[in-house]
Amino acid sequence: MANTQAMCSSFKGELLTGIHALGPGTGVPARVAATSDTVKAALYVATATLDASTTVYSATGEATNGSGAGYTAGGITVTQATAPSTSGTTGIYTPTATFQWTSFTSAAAFDTVFLYNSSQSNKAISVHTFGSQSITAGTFQLTMPAHAASTALIRIA
């Protein structure tokens, strides 16, 4: 039996829950949270420019209402029904089954949902794209992938 160099699987999952705050102390957001942060999901139009370099939520390029009030700037609060965990050697996070906007008329076609942490200065989490959609007096439903090592919404392998 030999030792094998690796990042510990439990560490990957614990990154998602903020267990570790590494560093010398200065500027490290070490904290003990009694409750989880609030995660929000916002829709962005197909002409927006979100990508891996996005660091914080911005209303620029966010979906808006063509009429009515089905969409609220900033998006919806994500119900975090499923805790981050480790599956095999992968840390995984899929907060809930579905995001939904009802009685919505989009002003323009949208193709992206942006997840961000509204409890931590709206810091970016992830950008997810899909085929361009528009909604007219209807419902937009976004169903998350299965919470598993090969499919979860966020995976740290």
Next chain:
Amino acid sequence: MIIETTVGLIDDSELEKREGVIDNENEYSTWVEYWQHGVLVHRSASVGLKKGLDALGAVGSVG
């Protein structure tokens, strides 16, 4: 079935229904439209993401 439209609630028997599917490696999505006299009065969509994003963790060698 009563449908929410841009001109109020209308029974679907009075509307033309159009449906579609997008199925690729990233998503399985469906949409439904209702048209009245050639005008789109309702469109809903359901997007199902098939997979999320990967971040790879790695450690460096020491010594």
